[in-house]
Amino acid sequence: MPELRARLFAPARDTFWGAFAALILSLLISFVAIAASGRDALTGFADLFSGAFGGPGPLGETAIKSAILVLTGLSVAVAFTVGLFNIGAEGQLIWGALAAAVIGQLDVPGAMALGLLGAAVAGAGWGFIAGWLKVRRGVHEVISTILLNWIAIHLVHGWLVAGPLAAAGSGATVSIAGTDPVSASAWLPRLFAGSRLDLGFPLALAFAAAVWFLLTRTVRGFEWRAVGAGRDAAQASGIPSSRRICEGMALSGALAGLAGALLILGTEHKYPGVFRTGYGFDGIAVALVGGGTALGTTAAAVVFGALRAGATRLQLVGIHPSFAELTQGLAVLLVAAPRIFQPLLARLRGRHSAAASAPPVPTVQP
Amino acid sequence: MNLILDFAPPLVFAALGGVLSERAGVVNIGLEGMMRFGAFAAAAGAISSGSPWVGVACGALAGAAAAAVHALLSLRFRADQVVSGIALNLVALGLVTFLLEAVFGSSGVSPPCPALARDRFGHSLLAYAALGVPVLFHLWLAHTPAGLRIRAVGEHPRAAATLGIRVLPLRALCVAGSGVLAGIGGATLSVGIVGQFDARMPAGQGFMALAAMVFGKWTPLGAAAAGFFFAAADALQRQLSFSLRAADLRLEGIFLALPYALTLLVLASGVGRTRAPAADGIPYEPEGS
Structure with a gap:
C-alpha cells in the first residue's frame, strides 16, 4: 500500500519520526551499555517498565514527574518560540519553588492558588532578567541564564534556605533542614488512594493546552513566533521585538517557576535543604525532543517522566539511575541531527515522494 | 595569589578551547561536557597507569573524542551547534556517572x-x-598561515573555500583541538587540583570558560586574562568567606554567588561587548553538495 506508506512517512511527519527513532535508538544504546557493564539488562528493562507503568503507584510517580517535565519543557519551548535558548529553567524553577514554599506557609484558604501564583511571578522575574539583558545590554541569553542558574542555586541553597528562611529550631549544625513545612491548605490535593498522583498533572496539562492556544491561536502568540523566526523582519513590520522577547522570557520563567511550585506543594511540602532536581535541565531535553511544540513537548515529557520514574527501580538490579540521564542525553544528541535518519525515512517513504527536506530543528539565533 | 594559579588553569585551557573552535566558526557549548569526560578519563588513566601525565594525556584524548561527536553532528549532519553542544553536556552528565559507577563502583x-x-x-x-x-596560541593564531586559515573559515568560509581551503575538515580539526584543550582543562581539575574525580565535576567551569571566552572577545590572550580574572574573583570570594566566617553565619551562598554575579555585571556593562566571528554558528554547506 504505497499511498498509506507515503502518507504515514510524509515529510511533514519527519520531526515526529526523527524523535521516535532517536528515542528507540537511545534506549537500545543504553541497553547495550548496561549489558556491557555486566548487569542483567533484560531484568533491568522489565523493572524499568514496571516501575513506570505497573499499577497505580508507579503510574502516579510517572505522572508526577511528567507534570514537572511538561512545565520545564514548555518553559524552554516558549523561549524557543521567541528565538531564545533558555538554559535557565533550573534557576527559575528554584525561585518558583522557594516562593511556593514561603507563601505556602500561610494558613489561609486559597494558599495553594497563592503559592502557584507567587511561584509563577518569581520564575517570571528571573526569566525576565535574561530577556532584558539580551535586548538592552546585548548579553547572549545562553551565557546569562547559565550564570543566573548559579546565582539562584547559591543564593537560595547556600544562604536563604540555610539562613533566614531555615526552619525554626534547627540547630547550628543542621544546615540541611530546609524551610518550615507548608500548611496543609496549600498542598496539591491527591486524586486517588494508593498513588501520590496529585492535582499537578491535570494542572500541567491545562497549562500545556493554554500555551498551545496562546502560541497558535492568538495575535500575541503570532507576534512571538514572528520575532523568533526573524527579529529584524518582525521589527520592520511593526512588532516591538524587544518587548516581545522580554514577554516570552517572562512566560518561560513563569512556567519553570510553576514546575517548582508543583514539586514543593505536591510532594516535598517544604523547601528541602538538599534540592538538586535537574528538572530544569531536563526541560531542555524535553523541549528539543518534543520539537518545540506544546503537544510534542507534552508527549516527550511523559516519555522522560516514565523513564525517570522507572529508573529508580533500576537500583534494585545494581544499575545507577544516571541511566535515565544517559538515555535522555543520547536522545537529544540524535534528535539534534535529523539528517542521520534522512536515508532511513526516505527509504520508508518509498520512491514515490523523493522530495525530502530536512525537518526544522529549533534554531538559536546568535 | 596562590589560589589564583590553582583555580585558573581549568578555566584558561577550556576557554582557549572555546576560542579555537569558535574562531573557526563552530559554537562550542559542549565545553562543560568535554571537561567532564577529560576529568574522568584523566583520573581513570592516572589510576590505571600510576602516572598523572598519562592521565592528562587520557583526559586530552577523551576531550577530543567527545569533541569529535560534536564535530560529526554539527559539521557532517549540520545539527544546530548550540543544540549539539547541549546534547553533549547531557550525555556527559549521564555517561560519566554511569562509567564512574561501572568502573569504580561508586556514584560519588x-x-x-x-x-x-x-x-x-x-x-x-x-x-x-x-x-x-x-x-x-596568540602568536600561532595571529601570525602563522595556519592561524590565518582558521580565522578565514570563521569569518568568511565561502571566501576561504575559494582560495582552496577545505572548510569542513579544518573546522573539524579545530573542534577536535578544542576538545583536547577542554580535556586538559578537565584533567587539571582531577589529577591537577583535587587528586581524584568527583561526580560533580566540572561544576559549571565549562560554562564559566565560555563566559571567559566571550568576555575575552574571542581572542586567546583576552580569554586567558578573563580566566585569570574569574579565578581571582573565586579566590577573593573564598578568602572573604573564610575570614568573615560566612559558613557559621550561613552567608556562604552570597559569597559563592559573587563571582557569577560579578561576571554577569561585567558582561552587562558592555565591557565585553564585541563581535563574534562572523560565521560563528552558521553551518557551512560546501558548494555542489
Whole structure:
C-alpha cells in the first residue's frame, strides 16, 4: 500500500519520526551499555517498565514527574518560540519553588492558588532578567541564564534556605533542614488512594493546552513566533521585538517557576535543604525532543517522566539511575541531527515522494 | 595569589578551547561536557597507569573524542551547534556517572589518583602552562598561515573555500583541538587540583570558560586574562568567606554567588561587548553538495 506508506512517512511527519527513532535508538544504546557493564539488562528493562507503568503507584510517580517535565519543557519551548535558548529553567524553577514554599506557609484558604501564583511571578522575574539583558545590554541569553542558574542555586541553597528562611529550631549544625513545612491548605490535593498522583498533572496539562492556544491561536502568540523566526523582519513590520522577547522570557520563567511550585506543594511540602532536581535541565531535553511544540513537548515529557520514574527501580538490579540521564542525553544528541535518519525515512517513504527536506530543528539565533 | 594559579588553569585551557573552535566558526557549548569526560578519563588513566601525565594525556584524548561527536553532528549532519553542544553536556552528565559507577563502583567520587607533582610554590607544571600557552596560541593564531586559515573559515568560509581551503575538515580539526584543550582543562581539575574525580565535576567551569571566552572577545590572550580574572574573583570570594566566617553565619551562598554575579555585571556593562566571528554558528554547506 504505497499511498498509506507515503502518507504515514510524509515529510511533514519527519520531526515526529526523527524523535521516535532517536528515542528507540537511545534506549537500545543504553541497553547495550548496561549489558556491557555486566548487569542483567533484560531484568533491568522489565523493572524499568514496571516501575513506570505497573499499577497505580508507579503510574502516579510517572505522572508526577511528567507534570514537572511538561512545565520545564514548555518553559524552554516558549523561549524557543521567541528565538531564545533558555538554559535557565533550573534557576527559575528554584525561585518558583522557594516562593511556593514561603507563601505556602500561610494558613489561609486559597494558599495553594497563592503559592502557584507567587511561584509563577518569581520564575517570571528571573526569566525576565535574561530577556532584558539580551535586548538592552546585548548579553547572549545562553551565557546569562547559565550564570543566573548559579546565582539562584547559591543564593537560595547556600544562604536563604540555610539562613533566614531555615526552619525554626534547627540547630547550628543542621544546615540541611530546609524551610518550615507548608500548611496543609496549600498542598496539591491527591486524586486517588494508593498513588501520590496529585492535582499537578491535570494542572500541567491545562497549562500545556493554554500555551498551545496562546502560541497558535492568538495575535500575541503570532507576534512571538514572528520575532523568533526573524527579529529584524518582525521589527520592520511593526512588532516591538524587544518587548516581545522580554514577554516570552517572562512566560518561560513563569512556567519553570510553576514546575517548582508543583514539586514543593505536591510532594516535598517544604523547601528541602538538599534540592538538586535537574528538572530544569531536563526541560531542555524535553523541549528539543518534543520539537518545540506544546503537544510534542507534552508527549516527550511523559516519555522522560516514565523513564525517570522507572529508573529508580533500576537500583534494585545494581544499575545507577544516571541511566535515565544517559538515555535522555543520547536522545537529544540524535534528535539534534535529523539528517542521520534522512536515508532511513526516505527509504520508508518509498520512491514515490523523493522530495525530502530536512525537518526544522529549533534554531538559536546568535 | 596562590589560589589564583590553582583555580585558573581549568578555566584558561577550556576557554582557549572555546576560542579555537569558535574562531573557526563552530559554537562550542559542549565545553562543560568535554571537561567532564577529560576529568574522568584523566583520573581513570592516572589510576590505571600510576602516572598523572598519562592521565592528562587520557583526559586530552577523551576531550577530543567527545569533541569529535560534536564535530560529526554539527559539521557532517549540520545539527544546530548550540543544540549539539547541549546534547553533549547531557550525555556527559549521564555517561560519566554511569562509567564512574561501572568502573569504580561508586556514584560519588573515584579513588584517589596520582596527582601532578608540585614545585616548592605548590604549583604543578600545568599551572605555569596556563600562563605560557595563551601567548603561544596568540602568536600561532595571529601570525602563522595556519592561524590565518582558521580565522578565514570563521569569518568568511565561502571566501576561504575559494582560495582552496577545505572548510569542513579544518573546522573539524579545530573542534577536535578544542576538545583536547577542554580535556586538559578537565584533567587539571582531577589529577591537577583535587587528586581524584568527583561526580560533580566540572561544576559549571565549562560554562564559566565560555563566559571567559566571550568576555575575552574571542581572542586567546583576552580569554586567558578573563580566566585569570574569574579565578581571582573565586579566590577573593573564598578568602572573604573564610575570614568573615560566612559558613557559621550561613552567608556562604552570597559569597559563592559573587563571582557569577560579578561576571554577569561585567558582561552587562558592555565591557565585553564585541563581535563574534562572523560565521560563528552558521553551518557551512560546501558548494555542489
